[in-house]
Amino acid sequence: MTTDLSTPLNDIVDATATAVAGDPAAALVVFRATGTPEGAVGSAISLGRHTLRVDEPPTLGGAGTAPNPVEVYLSSLISCQVVTYRFWAQRLGITIDELSIDAEGDLDVRGFFGLDDTVRAGFQAVRVTVRVSGPETAQRYAELQEAVDKHCPVLDLSTGKTPVHTTLVTEETSAAPSGALA
Incomplete structure (x- = not known):
């Protein structure tokens, strides 16, 4: 090069x-990224028109399918x-x-x-x-x-201080009581 x-x-x-x-x-x-779970401990990260898959090695509960x-x-x-x-x-x-x-x-x-x-x-x-x-x-x-x-x-990002603000949004889902017929 x-x-x-x-x-x-x-x-x-x-x-x-x-x-x-x-x-x-x-x-x-x-810049934006969105992630959703995939497999036991993996995730799919959407980065605009790109998708990055992330997983853990088997020693950490994953299948080792991705970095x-x-x-x-x-x-x-x-x-x-x-x-x-x-x-x-x-x-x-x-x-x-x-x-x-x-x-x-x-x-x-x-x-x-x-x-x-x-x-x-x-x-x-x-x-x-x-x-x-x-x-x-x-x-x-x-x-x-x-x-x-x-x-x-x-x-x-590693050597400086970057403020990270996390917002937790919860949504309750209605579930039928155990043993109830729908």
């Missing part, structure tokens, strides 16, 4: 900057890093010949299962390894990494 500095990524950023210059509220975008939620998070982090590296390489005029990113996270399931409330339910640590090669100096690639770390939205 050679970074093509003539691709329209800079044009996208420039057009966005122009569009929001007079109205910062125009920069706000809302589990924390694997989906890792894939989100990696894919966001990839696009952010590409955008910022172009913004900074840095050529990338090869780019690959790996991520792994340590999860102690005692937190998820409520076996120890002092253990965090999420990852205790996440390690990201970025492999980049090209004609630039190590210093230029370090400059690129700094820009990516500062601007990657999914990385920011």
